[in-house]
Amino acid sequence: SFREEIAKFLTDYTGAAKELNPEHITVMNGCCAVFATLSTVLCDPGDGYLIPAPYYGGINSKTWLYGGIQPVHVPLFSEVTDEESHPFQLTVAKLEAALQRAKKQGIHVRALILINPHNPLGDIYPEQLLKECLEFAHRYGLHVIMDEIYMLSVYGDTTFTSILSLDCLPDPERTHSMWGFSKDFGMSGIRVGVLHTKNPEIQKAVNELVVFHSCPGPVQHILCQLLRDRDWLENVFFPTNKKRLREAQNILVAGLADLGIPVFKSSAGLYVWADFRKFLKSQTFEAEFELWQKILDKKLLISPGKAFYCYEPGWFRLVFSDSLDKIYLGTQRLEQTLQSDTVEPATTNTSSAADALCNPEKDSPAKTSHTSGEDPSQLENILVY
Amino acid sequence: SFREEIAKFLTDYTGAAKELNPEHITVMNGCCAVFATLSTVLCDPGDGYLIPAPYYGGINSKTWLYGGIQPVHVPLFSEVTDEESHPFQLTVAKLEAALQRAKKQGIHVRALILINPHNPLGDIYPEQLLKECLEFAHRYGLHVIMDEIYMLSVYGDTTFTSILSLDCLPDPERTHSMWGFSKDFGMSGIRVGVLHTKNPEIQKAVNELVVFHSCPGPVQHILCQLLRDRDWLENVFFPTNKKRLREAQNILVAGLADLGIPVFKSSAGLYVWADFRKFLKSQTFEAEFELWQKILDKKLLISPGKAFYCYEPGWFRLVFSDSLDKIYLGTQRLEQTLQSDTVEPATTNTSSAADALCNPEKDSPAKTSHTSGEDPSQLENILVY
Known part of the structure; x- marks a missing residue:
């Protein structure tokens, strides 16, 4: 099945610690739909999510229109302080500060959204920072939504660490990730996004909504064949x-x-x-x-x-x-x-x-x-x- | 474009009074999505819609999950009264009664949903009844959502009257209809539904949501070719x-x-x-x-x-x-x-x-x-x- 092919593909290409379970995968018509369903399922209208800014601005409408949730910015700046190594650097201290500001404003923060590789910065979170962010989220009971849509569009020498490759997550039931065909295969019109979550309750709730975001059978069939052509992908396409x-x-x-x-x-x-x-x-x-x-x-x-x-x-x-x-x-x-x-x-x-x-x-x-x-x-x- | 081909096709096959305007057409990934977007856009959560029962039960979840709206049944029975000609007959009097009951229960009724040809009854609303229903809806300022998904699966001798064929609608700005490829082309996995509305405000609002319900480009391309093969459709397929x-x-x-x-x-x-x-x-x-x-x-x-x-x-x-x-x-x-x-x-x-x-x-x-x-x-x- 399509989910099995995706599980195999992501296992190989994320360097997953264990083989991914196709049962943890939900296919939708694009990552817009993944954002819409997750925001509807994880949060109540009016809730907030932490997100380092700048970020892909489309996330606002994708989480607002059906989910009714709002971004709580974690502002990043170009100036490099003594503790930092590069501009627009994310730190857990900045996440903490934004969370406390939101609490003071009475916003119920339910999730942390991270884009990795980042859009628009184009950089990659180091594994250590990623883990710190996950631990931060775990500390506050926040869901983590990892947007890894540019996962395979790494052209530099920096190593990308997918959330799926981490051996031991601080809070696996609250860690969700997405990927799609649009960017890495240059196929934005094909409309296929993938949610990975190990949380059966969340997945069940998302599945109720998936009827509105379904992916045509013929598209699934063709993409299965694409994913199976590992030789061409590995030696030619990528x-x-x-x-x-x-x-x-x-x-x-x-x-x-x-x-x-x-x-x-x-x-x-x-x-x-x-x-x-x-x-x-x-x-x-x-x-x-x-x-x-x-x-x-x-x-x-x-x-x-x-x-x-x-x-x-x-x-x-x-x-x-x-x-x-x-x-x-x-x-x-x-x-x-x-x-x-x-x-x-x-x-x-x-x-x-x-x-x-x-x-x-x-x-x-x-x-x-x-x-x-x-x-x-x-x-x-x-x-x- | 796909919308132009659909407009031409529906013009011909509904016997539309005037050529349909492609601008009035919105393409989505199935009629589930048409129900979800319309219910979200036309109503507030908790609002009700009139619907003659029995009816395709999937409409409940399709209007509830994102739209949060509820059915107000117009119960039909097999017993034929003196004024009626057949079992499960819809009359405007029954619509009136259901509307009044709902009002007494404090339900704000915003729309009337009609399935024509009907699912599960398989019958077709006579043109006269259709007009009476539209006038009833107009009288109470209700939106009308016509589900014409079985439009071209008419095997009997009764003439089907599409809402799109009516020369003069009582309330064109509040009359919306849908059709899709699933049933009439035996293609339920292709996930393509079509909304027709002449209301630019409604269409604009629906369009904001359509990013979550988009139809892949290659699917649009193939279906364009199918719709253009009018000779085969007319002389072989249908x-x-x-x-x-x-x-x-x-x-x-x-x-x-x-x-x-x-x-x-x-x-x-x-x-x-x-x-x-x-x-x-x-x-x-x-x-x-x-x-x-x-x-x-x-x-x-x-x-x-x-x-x-x-x-x-x-x-x-x-x-x-x-x-x-x-x-x-x-x-x-x-x-x-x-x-x-x-x-x-x-x-x-x-x-x-x-x-x-x-x-x-x-x-x-x-x-x-x-x-x-x-x-x-x-x-x-x-x-x-």
Whole structure:
């Protein structure tokens, strides 16, 4: 069956400690549905979930529309403190702080959502941090939802640790993970997402909802055959895919470097996270939007940090999973846009990020709940995948 | 596009007054999803919808699980009164009565759900009755949800009137209909349902949810090609399908007649609605369940009336869309079961149906809301399609 093939595949490709049990797998029409069902089943409307920001902003609507739950941001910043080794670094102390802030605001936090490999940062959580996060969640009885949708799109040398590979989870009954075909197989239109959970009660409840999120039989049949062709996957598809991703990423990063745009060091995903702060007229999200619009006018679509609930204006996500000529063309257009800028670049500072943290009225998690989990700004129509 | 092909197809096959606008069509992964999104969008949790009973029982969970809304039954009975021409006849007076009862119980009724061709009755609403129902709904500001999933599985001579064929709807902004590929093309695993609504606000809201119910691109592509092959559909597929359905239905009805089992006169769908009352030990749903179990023990799976929220025990739905040898085998097994019955058949009466109506504690719509829209009896695990 499809679930058996998926279990075998994930066992091999996550380096699972033990062979995965097909019974722990639920197939749905995409990870949107996994988020919708999990948020409906794990939480009550109004509950919150911790999520490090920036993050893939689509999670807001996917957990809100049916589940009615709200994000509690764990804001990460580019500035590196003495205890940290890189920008936007997640630490358990930051999770703790966000949880305590949410409690004070009266939000009942039920879960922690982690995206690994990360979207939009493109980095990978070290195994040690992953374990610390799991222990943190266990300490507070939080469910952990691991979004591993970019699991096999690792082009760098960093080792990815899937939650499925961990020998001993602190709280296996509250640890759930998802993966899908969209990204790693370049098949976003195929609509197949997979939930893995060892919790039979949760799975039973999710199964009640799965009738609304079912995956056509013929699609299951074809993907079974794809997964069975292990020789082609192992020797042709994945090596080629990784090679192309690495090449494309290198070219984009080099092109951005030529324009003086620093890029966050990443090793997975189909995008880079780039620092355009020096091109903002002012260090505000309005200026970020203005720059985004100007770049779009030159027919280059990139995603502003605001769409990822980033707390610092000026960061953009650029997708590179395309042919190399498109990437060259993209950097060319970017160059034209930035050079046509007559305004002097402002000095980079993080004051607005500090504002965002200090002024809960302005951009707090609590605010989100009044706006259907969607950002109320003019950016609301920017679709990001 | 897929929506354009569907619009053309439905224009032709419903005899639509005007060419259907593809913009009014929303594609989802099955009609389950159409029910889930419409109930979420049109109603608030706790609201009710009128629905003539018996009806396809799956509607309860499909409108409850995400939408949180409850059925308000319009009970129909086999006894034919002086004003009526056939058993289980729907009249506007019955809709009125059910609506008033619900109001007294404090249920906010927001919609009327009609299944046409009907499941499980297999009959077709006459155009005049359809119009009266639409006017009734308009009078009370109710949305109308027309489930036309068996639209093209008409094997009898009765003319089917699609809501889409009506020239002038009393309340077009509150009239919504659905159709899918599952039944009429014998493709239940393909998971494609279609919502038609002219209400842009409703459609916009539904579209927000459609990300959870999307239909894979390759499936859309293949079905486009199927719909375009009008010559084959018109001259081969539909005539053959109708001929086979008619043949199979005739054989099943004849086989049941030999066993002394009357069948409700139907002309559409993949099933007949048959009167097993004389084989019940007593006129109760317990006896109905017992008979169902006994038939199942002989390896024949039919669906008891209770699964359709029928108010009279003793009615069963029998699916005939199978090869003729299976139908012969089925009637044979049925004969063996019924002949092995040592208990004397009880006299048919409708007292228990009257009980069900008079005793709201026992089987009222209000009760349903406490049980997640599912029947609390031992029948809850009987799946019916």
